[in-house]
Amino acid sequence: MSDKLTEIMAWKRQEIAPLIRAVSLPELAAFNAMAPKPPSFAAALRRDDGKLAVIAEIKRRSPSAGAIAATTLSATDQAINYRTAGASALSILTDEKFFGGTLDDLTGVTNFFRQDRPAIPCIRKDFMVHPIQVLQAREAGAGAILIIVRALNDDEIAALFAAAKFAGLDALFEIHNESELERAVKHGAKIIGVNNRDLAIFKCDLGLSERLIPLFPKHVIAVSESGIFTGADAARVHAAGAHAILCGEALMKAPDTAALITEFQTA
């Protein structure tokens, strides 16, 4: 199949099929009321000092980059490294087949930081299709989920976003063109990320953030995702209006994580 996103989504629907059951909004609200409250993902992305917030991603491999880190890498060790280095939030890939992550990675990280104040918010990075995955994310201690607009129809988006709200989670709407931006805004998205990487063909272009972020409604938190490697890259998307960047590969491979995060924040 030539379109990688279509291939991944087909697999994801198959992977979660055995888990699917009706998940009602009251069930999610009840779980939210009794579970420990995750730190706010949205709040972490808007810095008072106007600097870029860095969402640091834990990603062992990807279809576009191949192997990025050892399969044995401890997600919790990497999360500690990111946090010490000044990351505002974490993105934890929980897709195993294509990205080498697990839900246990997320649970391990959030459990570790629960002992520690202030905690750092985590987004469950996966291909969400059904509210059961939202419940899993909340159980694993996430503060947010990802909604890839391109991969979902409007009913699926509405169901996922409602599930997230009732579960006490924020949602990052991922877009890569004007019509997806319009759809995200119609759904009432409060956090929108431009994926600079075209998930169908894996080409990266920071020009996409420069084109789309200036079109965001003013109240929306703007994130620029993927393909950010240097302070100069971060400066481009910051100038376009990004509040935050989502960075994986460069941070996973950085010999000095703190130096690179500082470079991003001061860009």
Ligand SMILES: O=P(O)(O)OC[C@@H](O)[C@@H](O)c1c[nH]c2ccccc12
């Ligand atoms: O490693 P990069 O180029 O810094 O990219 C991070 C992140 O944006 C990317 O991993 C990503 C963006 N959207 C996704 C959706 C699913 C899986 C992964 C992603």
